[in-house]
Amino acid sequence: MRDRPTVASTRYELLARELEQQIAAGVLRPGDRLPSVRQTCASRGLSPSTVFQAYYLLESRGLVRAAPRSGYFVAARPGGVLLAEPQTSEPQSGSQAVEVNDLIYAILGSARARDIVPFGSAFPSPTLFPLDRLRRALVSSTRRLEPWNMVEDLPPGNLRLKREIAKRYLRQGLAIATDEIVLTHGAMEALNLCLNAVARAGDAVVVESPTFYVALQALQRLGLRAIEVPTHCREGIDLGRLEQVIELYRPKACWLMTTFQNPLGSLMPETKKRDLVALLARHDLPLIEDDVYSELYEGNAAPLPAKAYDRRGLVLHCSSFSKCLAPGYRVGWAAPGQLAREVERLKLMTSLSGSIPVQAALAEYLQEGGYDRHLRSLRQSLQVQRDSLFDAVSRHFPDGTRVVRPAGGYFVWVELPVGVDAMALHRAALAQSISLAPGPMFSPRAEFQNHIRLTCGQHWNEALERATRTLARLVNDAPRTDAPSQTPI
Amino acid sequence: MRDRPTVASTRYELLARELEQQIAAGVLRPGDRLPSVRQTCASRGLSPSTVFQAYYLLESRGLVRAAPRSGYFVAARPGGVLLAEPQTSEPQSGSQAVEVNDLIYAILGSARARDIVPFGSAFPSPTLFPLDRLRRALVSSTRRLEPWNMVEDLPPGNLRLKREIAKRYLRQGLAIATDEIVLTHGAMEALNLCLNAVARAGDAVVVESPTFYVALQALQRLGLRAIEVPTHCREGIDLGRLEQVIELYRPKACWLMTTFQNPLGSLMPETKKRDLVALLARHDLPLIEDDVYSELYEGNAAPLPAKAYDRRGLVLHCSSFSKCLAPGYRVGWAAPGQLAREVERLKLMTSLSGSIPVQAALAEYLQEGGYDRHLRSLRQSLQVQRDSLFDAVSRHFPDGTRVVRPAGGYFVWVELPVGVDAMALHRAALAQSISLAPGPMFSPRAEFQNHIRLTCGQHWNEALERATRTLARLVNDAPRTDAPSQTPI
Numbered sequence: 001m002r003d004r005p006t007v008a009s010t011r012y013e014l015l016a017r018e019l020e021q022q023i024a025a026g027v028l029r030p031g032d033r034l035p036s037v038r039q040t041c042a043s044r045g046l047s048p049s050t051v052f053q054a055y056y057l058l059e060s061r062g063l064v065r066a067a068p069r070s071g072y073f074v075a076a077r078p079g080g081v082l083l084a085e086p087q088t089s090e091p092q093s094g095s096q097a098v099e100v101n102d103l104i105y106a107i108l109g110s111a112r113a114r115d116i117v118p119f120g121s122a123f124p125s126p127t128l129f130p131l132d133r134l135r136r137a138l139v140s141s142t143r144r145l146e147p148w149n150m151v152e153d154l155p156p157g158n159l160r161l162k163r164e165i166a167k168r169y170l171r172q173g174l175a176i177a178t179d180e181i182v183l184t185h186g187a188m189e190a191l192n193l194c195l196n197a198v199a200r201a202g203d204a205v206v207v208e209s210p211t212f213y214v215a216l217q218a219l220q221r222l223g224l225r226a227i228e229v230p231t232h233c234r235e236g237i238d239l240g241r242l243e244q245v246i247e248l249y250r251p252k253a254c255w256l257m258t259t260f261q262n263p264l265g266s267l268m269p270e271t272k273k274r275d276l277v278a279l280l281a282r283h284d285l286p287l288i289e290d291d292v293y294s295e296l297y298e299g300n301a302a303p304l305p306a307k308a309y310d311r312r313g314l315v316l317h318c319s320s321f322s323k324c325l326a327p328g329y330r331v332g333w334a335a336p337g338q339l340a341r342e343v344e345r346l347k348l349m350t351s352l353s354g355s356i357p358v359q360a361a362l363a364e365y366l367q368e369g370g371y372d373r374h375l376r377s378l379r380q381s382l383q384v385q386r387d388s389l390f391d392a393v394s395r396h397f398p399d400g401t402r403v404v405r406p407a408g409g410y411f412v413w414v415e416l417p418v419g420v421d422a423m424a425l426h427r428a429a430l431a432q433s434i435s436l437a438p439g440p441m442f443s444p445r446a447e448f449q450n451h452i453r454l455t456c457g458q459h460w461n462e463a464l465e466r467a468t469r470t471l472a473r474l475v476n477d478a479p480r481t482d483a484p485s486q487t488p489i
Numbered sequence: 490m491r492d493r494p495t496v497a498s499t500r501y502e503l504l505a506r507e508l509e510q511q512i513a514a515g516v517l518r519p520g521d522r523l524p525s526v527r528q529t530c531a532s533r534g535l536s537p538s539t540v541f542q543a544y545y546l547l548e549s550r551g552l553v554r555a556a557p558r559s560g561y562f563v564a565a566r567p568g569g570v571l572l573a574e575p576q577t578s579e580p581q582s583g584s585q586a587v588e589v590n591d592l593i594y595a596i597l598g599s600a601r602a603r604d605i606v607p608f609g610s611a612f613p614s615p616t617l618f619p620l621d622r623l624r625r626a627l628v629s630s631t632r633r634l635e636p637w638n639m640v641e642d643l644p645p646g647n648l649r650l651k652r653e654i655a656k657r658y659l660r661q662g663l664a665i666a667t668d669e670i671v672l673t674h675g676a677m678e679a680l681n682l683c684l685n686a687v688a689r690a691g692d693a694v695v696v697e698s699p700t701f702y703v704a705l706q707a708l709q710r711l712g713l714r715a716i717e718v719p720t721h722c723r724e725g726i727d728l729g730r731l732e733q734v735i736e737l738y739r740p741k742a743c744w745l746m747t748t749f750q751n752p753l754g755s756l757m758p759e760t761k762k763r764d765l766v767a768l769l770a771r772h773d774l775p776l777i778e779d780d781v782y783s784e785l786y787e788g789n790a791a792p793l794p795a796k797a798y799d800r801r802g803l804v805l806h807c808s809s810f811s812k813c814l815a816p817g818y819r820v821g822w823a824a825p826g827q828l829a830r831e832v833e834r835l836k837l838m839t840s841l842s843g844s845i846p847v848q849a850a851l852a853e854y855l856q857e858g859g860y861d862r863h864l865r866s867l868r869q870s871l872q873v874q875r876d877s878l879f880d881a882v883s884r885h886f887p888d889g890t891r892v893v894r895p896a897g898g899y900f901v902w903v904e905l906p907v908g909v910d911a912m913a914l915h916r917a918a919l920a921q922s923i924s925l926a927p928g929p930m931f932s933p934r935a936e937f938q939n940h941i942r943l944t945c946g947q948h949w950n951e952a953l954e955r956a957t958r959t960l961a962r963l964v965n966d967a968p969r970t971d972a973p974s975q976t977p978i
Contacts, residue, residue, distance in 0.1 A: 105834060112641055123643070126636035135631045138846060142624045147615035150817035152601055154612070185674050189840040201690045201712065217838040223690065328639035328845030345594060349706040351678040355844045356817030357627060 010377065011046065012053035013384045019054065020387060023063055023074055034064060034072040060462055061388055062395050083394050086264075086402045086415035088238070091228035091447065095204040095249055098220040098444045104213060107426065111435040117467040120426075120435030123327050124410050124457030128381055130374045134326055137368065138361035150356055155348050157183035158359035164366040165333055172301075174308050176317075180340045181333050182347055183354045187292045187320035190334035191255070192218050193346045194288045194316040197339045198253040199224050206245060206254040208237050210413075210442035210451070212262040212290065215255045219444075226444045227251050233404045233413060236261060236268035239275055246283050253286045259303045260293035263442050263453035264413050265406025270304055277309040286339070287315045292332075293409040295324040295375055296382055303408075313337030321362060324375060329358050381459065382410050388460035389468070396472035410457045416450040419480030425452065428474045434467050499866065500535065501542035502873045508543065509876060512552055512563055523553060523561040549954055550877055551884050572883050575753075575891040575904035577727070580717035580936065584693040584738055587709040587933045593702060596915065600924040606956040609915075609924030612816050613899050613946030617870055619863045623815055626857065627850035639845055644837050646672035647848035653855040654822055661790075663797050665806075669829045671836055672822050672843045676781045676809035679823035680744070681707050682835045683777045683805040686828045687742040688713050695734060695743040697726050699902075699931035699940070701751040701779065704744050708933075715933045716740055722893045722902060725750060725757035728764055735772050742775045748792045749782035752931050752942035753902050754895025759793055766798040775828070776804045781821075782898040784813040784864055785871055792897075802826030810851060813864060818847050870948065871899050877949035878957070885961035899946045905939040908969030914941065917963045923956050 022028045035043070040051045055072050058064040064072045111120035118125075153159075162181045169176040184190040191214070199205055201223030207215050209228035219226050227245050230238045237256060245251065258268045258276070268276070280287050291305045307317040316339060320332030331354060336343040347353075365371065389412050390405045397403070400417030416422065422438035429436055437455075439448025454471075458464060511517045524532070529540045544561050547553040553561045600609035607614075642648075651670045658665040673679040680703070688694055690712030696704050698717035708715050716734050719727045726745060734740065747757045747765070757765070769776050780794045796806040805828060809821030820843060825832040836842075854860065878901050879894045886892070889906030905911065911927035918925055926944075928937025943960075947953060 105837070108837075114637055114641065121640070123640045126639040129636070129639070131634075131636055131639065135634075135846075138631060139628050142627060145620075145624075147618070147620055148603055150615040150618070150620065150815075151610070151612045152603070154817060185840040185844075186842075188838075192839045196710065214838070221685065221835065221838050326639075328643060328842075330840070330842060330844045346710065348594070348597075349677075349703070349710050350681045351674040351819070351840070353675075353817075353819060355674075355819045355847045357624075357850075358844045358847055361846075 010380055012050045012057065013380060015040075015044070015046065015051065015054040016057045017384055017387065019058060020063060020391075028074050032074045033070075034074070036071055057460070060465055061391050061460070062465075063391065083397070084402045085404045086233045086413055086451070088230050088232050089209045089228075089447065090230060091209040091443070092445065093245070093248075095225035095227045095251075096444045098216050098224070098226050100213070100217050100220050101446070104441055107437065107441060110430055111437075115433060116430075117434040117464065118457065119429075119454045119467065119471070120437045121455045121457055124323070124382065124455075125459065126327060127459075128378055128457070129325060129327065130370065133370060134329070134361060134365055137365040138357065141360040141364035142357050145357065145360055149360075153356050153359070154353040157354050158356065158363050160363035160367070161331075161359050162333075164363055169335070172304060172308065174305075176335045180335050180337070182336065182340065182344045183359060184332045184334060184347060185351060185354060186322050186330045187290065187318050187332035188214060189347075189351070190318040190320070190332045191215070191288060191290055192221075193343050193350070194318060194334055194336055194339070195219070195222060195224070195253070195255065196346050197336065197342045198286045198288070198316070200252075203252040204249055206242065206251045206256075208256055208261060208264075210263055210439065210448050211255075212257060213441045215290070216444055218255075228444065231261065231264060232266060233264050234266050234407065235272065236266045237276075239272065239279060242276075243279055246279075246285060251285070253288055254280065255288040255290065256306075257290045257293075258306050259291055260296060260407060260409030260411075262293070262409070263411050263437065265404070265409055265411050267303060267407040268306075273304065273306040274309040277306050277315065281312055281314060285314070289315055289317045291317055291319045292323045294319070296379060296410065297408045298379070298383055307335065310337060313339075316343070324378060325365075325371065326362065329362065330355075331358060331362055382456070385456040385458065385460055386410065386412065389454060389456035389464070392465055392468040393454070393472075396469050398472065398476045401475070410455055412454045412456060414452050414454060416452065416475055417480065418450060420450045420475055420478045421481070422449055422452050425471075425474055425478060428478075429471060432470050432474070434471060436471070499869055501539045501546065502869065504529075504533070504535065504540065504543040505546045506873055506876065508547060509552060509880075517563050521563045522559075523563070525560055546949070549951055550880050550949070552880065572886070573891045574893045575722045575902055575940070577719050577721050578698045578717075578936065579719060580698040580932070581934065582734070582737075584714035584716045584740075585933045587705050587713070587715050589702070589706050589709050590935070593930055596926065596930060599919055600926075604922060605919075606923040606953065607946065608918075608943045608956065608960070609926045610944045610946055612812070613871065613944075614948065615816060616948075617867055617946070618814060618816065619859065622859060622863075623818070623850060623854055626854040627846065630849040630853035631846045634846065634849055638849075642842065642845050642848070644842040646843050647845070647852050649852035649856070650820075650848050651822075653852055658824070661793060661797065663794075665824045669824050669826070670822050671825065671829065671833045672820065672848060673809075673836060674821065674840060674843060675811050675819045676779065676807045676821035677703060678836075678840070679807040679809070679821045680704070680777060680779055681710075682832050682839070683807060683823055683825055683828070684708070684711060684713070684742070684744065685835050686825065686831045687775045687777070687805070689741075692741040693738055695731065695740045695745075697745055697750060697753075699752055699928065699937050700744075701746060702930045704779070705933055707744075717933065720750065720753060721755060722753050723755050723896065724761065725755045726765070728761065728768060731765075732768055735768075735774060740774070742777055743769065744777040744779065745795075746779045746782075747795050748780055749785060749896060749898030749900075751782070751898070752900050752926065754893070754898055754900050756792055756896040757795075762793065762795040763798040766795050766804065770801055770803060774803070775826075778804055778806045780806055780808045781812045783808070785868060785899065786897045787868070787872055796824065799826060802828075805832070813867060814854075814860065815851065818851065819844075820847060820851055871945070874945040874947065874949055875899065875901065877953070878943060878945035881954055881957040882943070882961075885958050887961065887965045890964070899944055901943045901945060903941050903943060905941065905964055906969065907939060909939045909964055909967045910970070911938055911941050914960075914963055914967060917967075918960055921959050921963070923960060925960070
């Protein structure tokens with residue numbers, strides 16, 4: 001369980017990324033020669049092996065090619081054009097009872113085996129996380145736990161951890177009181193409790209189209225109806241349409257992922273988040289904000305959540321450490337605004353409290369201060385991985401494919417050529433030991449039949465490149481029908 | 490965080506208990522002289538200090554008195570008679586919507602502070618648990634965890650732990666398949682998921698009268714109605730009445746604690762459990778069996794659960810390690826019979842998975858084999874503590890009090906003299922830094938207004954004896970009304 005050697009991998013990845021950006025920006029064009037390894041070593045103070053690693057990486061992605069005894073050259077993109085973005089969906093209007101099909105569990109299960117290429121996984125590679133340091137925090141924090149902590153912290157949860165979470169909000173300018181925070185078993189429990197607090201069986205709730213399947217499962221479990229609203233692949237939910245459905249169908253809440261939406265990867269601009277909060281406030285409508293990916297941003301600062309613009313306590317903000325620090329620890333939280341006490345009670349009623357040793361370990365880890373360093377390294381890795389998968393899809397998938405470079409997170413949403421059946425593709429890919437998440441998982445009406453979500457949670461390598469080529473071949477060879485798929489999820 | 494010195498305390502407690510049994514059985518009668526310390530040392534091979542400790546313990550409980558230079562004599566019981574048992578309740582017929590009052594949360598919160606005598610706590614003293622050994626298991630098991638375990642075990646949970654749980658069932662003669670077991674965040678989550686699997690909003694569910702308040706909270710959360718059935722303080726629910734309400738009101742399930750019921754401490758005899766299962770099978774009615782206290786038995790073997798008589802998979806058996814091994818770890822499970830896949834999915838939908846490091850630690854601890862030794866020691870401690878609290882109540886509480894010696898677990902249910910208001914007593918006791926659980930918490934109609942549940946989770950000592958006397962004085966001084974309390978919970 002060794003930590004990843006972050007320094008070494010970062011250097012060559014950074015160099016590769018810089019060159020890739022120059023290629024993307026047209027500074028280096030197809031046929032151009034890259035600076036020689038010797039030149040690059042000299043100009044940047046890097047070792048030859050670092051530079052070679054960067055060039056190999058670019059070569060493995062098909063961005064450059066090696067010419068014997070001549071050096072490296074920028075490769076021509078197949079077709080020479082960028083693929084178009086996925087189109088915004090046009091879901092049926094009205095609310096819809098939710099019935100998640102059995103197949104969703106089989107699909108989720110199939111992504112788990114180690115010998116499967118995990119393009120369908122919901123988690124990034126665990127090797128990206130500081131598991132050794134977390135373990136040391138677990139050891140030292142439990143050494144200091146007193147027996148009475150084992151029952152005293154049931155239920156309010158570890159106060160130090162709540163404080164650390166509140167401090168992280170504060171650094172973003174959000175003044176969240178420590179006692180607004182309800183610790184939960186991952187964001188999933190937080191989201192479920194918040195949904196339970198705002199809606200009763202038969203009520204309707206607004207979701208994005210496409211939406212994260214966990215939202216659909218939660219709606220089904222509570223007997224709620226879904227209202228789907230068109231959601232743009234870069235900018236998130238359509239506010240005009242949202243206002244229409246609010247007025248028409250009187251939903252009881254919205255469940256939205258405003259930052260790096262799953263599966264789209266969309267990032268709602270901050271002004272749009274502000275407008276969203278204002279719109280919901282006009283209608284007294286609570287927003288359940290699922291915000292588990294916001295630490296996985298590009299650039300200098302995490303995007304602000306909609307919660308930042310909430311003055312009335314209508315935003316129930318949910319997040320966790322599962323996607324950015326400790327997937328198996330299952331520690332998340334809600335900051336449920338004016339419904340904090342209600343959510344806390346629901347927590348008390350459903351599972352009493354979190355696991356004391358695990359909460360203490362995270363509190364210790366956060367207090368020690370290595371979290372931001374880890375996050376920087378994780379963000380760099382994911383950025384390279386996003387680019388690699390996006391580029392590979394762009395290069396290999398056939399004409400008619402639509403794909404957008406995600407703004408953060410680790411999902412790439414792909415619209416396949418019209419008539420290609422994502423469910424059939426899922427089965428064919430699984431036969432080749434490749435998992436993926438077919439589009440119908442992300443809709444209560446099993447729409448998005450020619451869409452797939454791919455996960456770039458692994459360090460990019462030749463096997464992933466090959467798997468992308470295999471997928472592209474399966475897409476290319478797939479029968480295409482104009483009629484809806486005969487095998488809806 | 491040191492483990493309790495179990496050997497030393499066990500010896501004197503065992504001696505004290507043996508003498509106490511001889512007193513209870515009339516072998517030693519009021520006025521009889523106890524064997525001298527010297528005789529007892531010689532006949533039993535004990536040290537003088539051990540024998541003195543035993544005699545001091547009996548003295549602190551008022552069972553014996555010391556006469557200077559003459560030795561120890563059996564004390565006369567005040568009044569000389571045993572108190573009667575609590576009466577079986579006669580709840581209103583029909584089903585009842587559940588609305589748990591805010592006060593319940595305040596009451597639960599009040600039991601938590603360290604400086605309060607925790608007669609109202611739901612947990613035994615954490616010093617009774619092998620926290621050091623658990624910690625070592627946490628350290629060594631996480632050392633062996635591989636990174637991929639952090640996501641591979643999400644969701645099915647730690648397979649080793651499931652196997653250890655299945656092996657413990659097997660030792661009782663119950664053949665539960667490993668994959669029937671769904672790991673949860675404590676029994677509370679297991680119970681909630683099982684309830685979610687068998688009933689929908691508006692349905693009615695049978696509960697005991699009195700019943701554990703968590704059952705009421707769960708019913709409320711899911712919009713279910715409660716049907717209360719009279720429950721005997723030693724033998725559990727009335728099967729004749731159960732059959733009547735099944736035929737009259739067509740409930741969708743029963744939620745029962747068949748072994749050491751909370752709050753009664755009742756233990757349904759095994760033949761009655763068999764009849765219960767047969768009755769429910771005739772009506773195709775699932776039983777949610779809340780069985781978290783069965784390890785806290787007296788005698789040679791744990792009472793079998795109703796699950797042992799289930800041939801059709803209708804019993805959803807729920808338990809945890811929270812009451813007998815690791816309160817703060819929050820690891821429980823369900824063995825939901827034919828609804829195992831349904832419950833597993835609900836688990837997946839609501840909180841995905843348990844905490845990987847904590848599950849691995851418990852698996853390691855159980856495999857190492859010290860669990861049974863710990864349980865023997867815990868059972869001995871709790872037996873002495875149950876006897877001590879029961880005796881203290883019997884001695885100090887006024888005429889008209891009814892109390893039954895619990896068959897296991899760590900709760901003593903007390904019926905106060907008619908007209909004494911348990912809610913007022915709760916407030917008065919809290920002002921004296923003593924918590925307790927007032928009877929109205931255990932009923933959807935806030936009945937049991939002159940009942941309290943006392944917890945004997947601590948090593949008995951002079952402070953607890955004094956607190957019992959204080960409670961007795963408060964009961965004695967309490968105004969008594971024939972009218973129902975003006976302050977229902």
